[in-house]
Amino acid sequence: MNEQLIKLARDAGLTVVLDGTIGTQHYHSVTGSIDALERFADACVKLPAPSTPRTAPGAAMLLMASQARVRELEKEVEMYRSREI
Numbered sequence: 001m002n003e004q005l006i007k008l009a010r011d012a013g014l015t016v017v018l019d020g021t022i023g024t025q026h027y028h029s030v031t032g033s034i035d036a037l038e039r040f041a042d043a044c045v046k047l048p049a050p051s052t053p054r055t056a057p058g059a060a061m062l063l064m065a066s067q068a069r070v071r072e073l074e075k076e077v078e079m080y081r082s083r084e085i
Contacts, residue, residue, distance in 0.1 A: 002026070004047075008047075012037075012039035012040035012043055013039060014036045015030065015032055034073070037073060038070075044067055044070065047063075
């Protein structure tokens with residue numbers, strides 16, 4: 001799942017940097033424009049539901065939380081673009 005999210009982020013135009021590795025755990029930073037974040041959010045929303053249970057029980061919760069935050073950011077971007085803030 002992590003590799004899929006990293007690929008989606010890069011395909012959307014976000015920069016993904018490997019900050020470090022401890023054991024088998026990789027730590028990344030992600031940066032980019034709001035437009036790239038919107039493309040990433042669209043790609044995440046379009047992901048098909050998994051046909052088998054995920055191996056990491058927290059992965060689905062993390063993805064749902066990320067999608068919720070992206071929706072919040074999209075609203076903020078809309079308000080900014082319409083100059084309501």
